[in-house]
Amino acid sequence: MIETGSDYKSGFIAIIGRPNVGKSTFLNRVVGQKIAIMSDKPQTTRNKVQGVLTRNDAQMVFLDTPGIHKPKHRLGDFMMRVAQNALREVDIVLFVVNATEGRGKGDDFIIEKLKSTKTPVFLIINKIDEVTPDEMLPIIDSYKEAYPFKEVFPISALYGNNVDQLLQKLTEYLPVGPQFYPADQVTDHPERFIIAEFIREKALQLTREEVPHSLTTVIEQIKQEKEDGPIHVMAAIVVERDSQKGIIIGKRGSMLKEIGTRAREDIEQLLGSKVYLELWVKVQKDWRNRQTHLRDYGYREDEY
Known part of the structure; x- marks a missing residue:
């Protein structure tokens, strides 16, 4: 402090x-x-x-x-x-x-x-x-x-x-007041949130038309087997339609691989460690209009 x-x-x-x-x-x-x-x-x-x-x-x-x-x-x-x-x-x-x-x-x-x-x-x-x-x-x-x-x-x-x-x-x-956070802290969001956002960012940058607004990212698991070993991140990219899933995966998985490659660079910089990023795509129809899905994917009004 x-x-x-x-x-x-x-x-x-x-x-x-x-x-x-x-x-x-x-x-x-x-x-x-x-x-x-x-x-x-x-x-x-x-x-x-x-x-x-x-x-x-x-x-x-x-x-x-x-x-x-x-x-x-x-x-x-x-x-x-x-x-x-x-x-x-x-x-x-x-x-x-x-x-x-x-x-x-x-x-x-x-x-x-x-x-x-x-x-x-x-x-x-x-x-x-x-x-x-x-x-x-x-x-x-x-x-x-x-x-x-x-x-x-x-x-x-x-x-x-x-x-x-x-x-x-x-x-x-600004009013006179205390220091709310430690001096070296730059955000109050957990690393899981930022990692999910980095993956979504790359998907947004690489896709087109209706896909960007229809996708979100969910971190399923983050684990590190050994203290000095790579961090294993498992995440799902969620879309609303089968056609969007095909776009995200790309020909022979090329689009999904490129999203992962770009996202991994940002995640490694954030975590200061080697990262193994495992991505997959799942379809959840009309998730943006379903309250249960919105809560599951982190859009919780009680946190705001």
Whole structure:
């Protein structure tokens, strides 16, 4: 633990925004390592991913929430409740938008949700590396007309532009408080959760069309026979239809092998050990609309 004085600050910060604006990229940048999966597919984040940044003067606990959207199934309903519940339990809200896109209906939908909160809200305009400075002013003005943001920060989560300045300003807004987590802890999620997410990320990156939204990953077992031996991870990729199972497996198992190869690299980096990853695919029809399956696969509302 860091020695904390009477002026040490700590608090919880929600990261909200439409799908695919770079919330997970920002979280990984802030904590200094990969804990949230990234994909160009919308609605990649399904649970609330909690990242911890500990500094000499403050500890910030970031909640990366699912992208706010109009749900189409029970899983979507769950994701929206996770995102909206986060607004009620934090000290600061970061509303992340994409600098390459104008303010749209999805952004206005979120702004309407924000109007009922008394929590300070920062506007974070991400991907400034993809626009010119002249293009930024109209974007800022458009959002400021819609909501009285406490602070506005144009950043690049990918390259780190302006992120340090944002962290310093966040520290100013945080209340005086204790250090909630050990200084070397970067997330409160168990390793099983992160391993499952790494596998899902690779499947998202490698598949197309309807498959990404229809799959989830379940860790069946993690074991290590010898103290210095490899860690054996057994996991199932769950899809909704037989045709999707065929896509995930690929010709002669080529797709499943590639998913495993890519995921194993991230898992080995996370665990600091050699990993033997065993993957298989199973079909669970319409799992996103079945409450029992959602709970079995880790989407538990009582945890949020």
